Amino acid sequence: MKYRTHLSSEISEALAGREVIIAGWIHLKRDLGGKKFLIIRDKDGYIQVVISRKEQPKLAELFYELTPESTVSIRGTVKLDKRAPNGYEIVPAEIIVHSRAKAPLPLDVSGKVPADIDTRLRERVLDLRRDESRAYFKIISVALRAIREELYRRGFIEIFTPKIIATATEGGAALFPVAYFGREAYLAQSPQLYKELMAGAFERVFEIAPAWRAEESDTPYHLAEFISIDMEMAFADYNTVMEVLENVVYRAVKAVKEECVKELKILNYEPPDIRLPLKRFKYVDVIKALQEAGHNIKVGDDIGTPELREFCKVVKEDLFFIVDWPSEAKPFYTMPRKDNEMFTESFDLNWRFLELASGSTRVHIKDLLIKRLKEKGLNPESFRYFLKWFDYGIPPHAGWGMGLGRFALMLTGARNIREVTLFPRDKKRLKP
RNA sequence: GCCGCGGUAGUAUAGCCCGGCCUAGUAUGCGGGCCUGUCGAGCCCGUGACCCGGGUUCAAAUCCCGGCCGCGGCGCCA
Incomplete structure (x- = not known):
C-alpha cells in the first residue's frame, strides 16, 4: 500500500x-x-x-x-x-x-490541557505538533522567503561567512570557545567583519545564519544561539540601508498577512499594520522625552528596557527607528557623524521595547578604524587580518543585522523567543 | 548576577495565608464498562502526585533554613 x-x-x-x-x-x-x-x-x-x-x-x-x-x-x-x-x-x-505511540503522552498535543513552556520545550517534538507551534514556524518560513525575495529583488546575493573564527570579531560580547585542532577558536558572535569585507567584493550581500553569544542574559528575548539576518551594502549610508530594512519588514509582514490567514487565526493575532516610512526619532530627542517623563537618564547612556517601554507609550508608536546614537553606545566600526563625532550614523529598529535590528554606516577608512578601536579599548593588532583589506579599496558601506526570533515575536504575537525557536539554547538549556 | 513569584499524579491546577477535618480535591490523560453521529462527546468504575535536605511541632503539602529547578522583571549584551 x-x-x-x-x-x-x-x-x-x-x-x-x-x-x-x-x-x-x-x-x-x-x-x-x-x-x-x-x-x-x-x-x-x-x-x-x-x-x-x-x-x-x-x-x-x-x-x-x-x-x-x-x-x-x-x-x-x-x-x-x-x-x-x-x-x-x-x-x-x-x-x-x-x-505506535506510547501512552500516556508526556504532553497533550490535542490542546485540551495547556502545558508550561518549560514542559513543552522538554517535550518539544510533541509540542511542535500542536497547532500553535506549527503556526509559528509556518509564519517564520513565509517571512523568511519574503525577506529573501526583497533582498534579491534589490540586487543582493546570499552568502555564508565562517562560523568558527580565530578571534573576537568586535569585542564586547562573550564568545563560546571551540577546540580547533589543538588551537583556540570561537563560535562567531556575528558575521560583522566578514560581511563588511564581502561588501567590498560583491557590493550587496546578505546572510541568514546562526550567531552565538556566551552572555549571562536570562530574558524572554535573548538566546545563546540565534538566527541573525545580516546585510551589508556598498556605496550606501545608514539612510539607504534603513530604507532597505523597512521595506524588508514591510514585505515580510505583508506576506504573512496574506499567506498565513489560517495561522494568524490559530494564534488569534494580527501583526501591526506598517506605513512607510517608519518614524525616525533622534537619540537625543528620545533622551529628552524620557527626561521630561521623569527618567533619570542623560545623553550618552544606553536606553534600557523600562525606558523603551515608556518611550513607545509616550510617542504612541509600535515600530520605529532611533537614530544617531552616541559613539560610546555603538561598536568601533560605526561611522561618526561628520557634524559631531560624539554621535554616529547609526540606528536601532524597535518594536515597542524590543530591539529588532540595529545598523549603521560603517567606517571604511583604515586610520579611523584604528582610532575607533583604541577608543573602545581594543587592540588593533588583533584585528590585523581585518584591517589589512582596508588598504585595498573597501568602499563606503552600511548595513544592519536583525534577530529573526525577535522579528518573529512581532509577526506572531509570541511572548517568549523560545516559542519561535525550534530547540532554544539558553543559559540553562542545552537539551533537547 | 540581582529582585519578585513559584515547584502538588503524564499534563494543568485546588489546598498553603489561618499546621490536625488530606485516606490530598478537580480537569485532562491512562485502564475498564455502557453507548450507532461524535466534533472539548457523554455517563459509571478504577489509576496515578506533595522538588531535595535539614529544622520547629504531639502533628508539616501547609511554618522556618539551605539547595536545586522554573517563570517574570531587570542587568549583562551589535
Whole structure:
C-alpha cells in the first residue's frame, strides 16, 4: 500500500465515492460504541475517519489498539455526510500503523490541557505538533522567503561567512570557545567583519545564519544561539540601508498577512499594520522625552528596557527607528557623524521595547578604524587580518543585522523567543 | 548576577495565608464498562502526585533554613 494518495487539504466533496489513502497522526479518538471516530492530522489539517462496529468489526477491534500520536496510513472511501466536519469523512477499508505511540503522552498535543513552556520545550517534538507551534514556524518560513525575495529583488546575493573564527570579531560580547585542532577558536558572535569585507567584493550581500553569544542574559528575548539576518551594502549610508530594512519588514509582514490567514487565526493575532516610512526619532530627542517623563537618564547612556517601554507609550508608536546614537553606545566600526563625532550614523529598529535590528554606516577608512578601536579599548593588532583589506579599496558601506526570533515575536504575537525557536539554547538549556 | 513569584499524579491546577477535618480535591490523560453521529462527546468504575535536605511541632503539602529547578522583571549584551 502506498503511504498516501491525498493530503487532508486535497480531500473535498468532489472526491465522494473515490478511494483514497490518507496518512498522518492519530489526533483524537472518540468511541461511541457502535460508531468510532478517528481524527487524523497531517501537515495541512485534519480529517475524520468513521468506523462502524457492525459493518467493520475488524477495524472496530483495531481501534482499541490505536494510541494518540501514532502514525498511520488509512485506505478508505470518501463519503459525504452532513454530520461530518466539512461535510465529508473517510470510511476505512484498511488501517496500517507505521509507528505506535506510547501512552500516556508526556504532553497533550490535542490542546485540551495547556502545558508550561518549560514542559513543552522538554517535550518539544510533541509540542511542535500542536497547532500553535506549527503556526509559528509556518509564519517564520513565509517571512523568511519574503525577506529573501526583497533582498534579491534589490540586487543582493546570499552568502555564508565562517562560523568558527580565530578571534573576537568586535569585542564586547562573550564568545563560546571551540577546540580547533589543538588551537583556540570561537563560535562567531556575528558575521560583522566578514560581511563588511564581502561588501567590498560583491557590493550587496546578505546572510541568514546562526550567531552565538556566551552572555549571562536570562530574558524572554535573548538566546545563546540565534538566527541573525545580516546585510551589508556598498556605496550606501545608514539612510539607504534603513530604507532597505523597512521595506524588508514591510514585505515580510505583508506576506504573512496574506499567506498565513489560517495561522494568524490559530494564534488569534494580527501583526501591526506598517506605513512607510517608519518614524525616525533622534537619540537625543528620545533622551529628552524620557527626561521630561521623569527618567533619570542623560545623553550618552544606553536606553534600557523600562525606558523603551515608556518611550513607545509616550510617542504612541509600535515600530520605529532611533537614530544617531552616541559613539560610546555603538561598536568601533560605526561611522561618526561628520557634524559631531560624539554621535554616529547609526540606528536601532524597535518594536515597542524590543530591539529588532540595529545598523549603521560603517567606517571604511583604515586610520579611523584604528582610532575607533583604541577608543573602545581594543587592540588593533588583533584585528590585523581585518584591517589589512582596508588598504585595498573597501568602499563606503552600511548595513544592519536583525534577530529573526525577535522579528518573529512581532509577526506572531509570541511572548517568549523560545516559542519561535525550534530547540532554544539558553543559559540553562542545552537539551533537547 | 540581582529582585519578585513559584515547584502538588503524564499534563494543568485546588489546598498553603489561618499546621490536625488530606485516606490530598478537580480537569485532562491512562485502564475498564455502557453507548450507532461524535466534533472539548457523554455517563459509571478504577489509576496515578506533595522538588531535595535539614529544622520547629504531639502533628508539616501547609511554618522556618539551605539547595536545586522554573517563570517574570531587570542587568549583562551589535
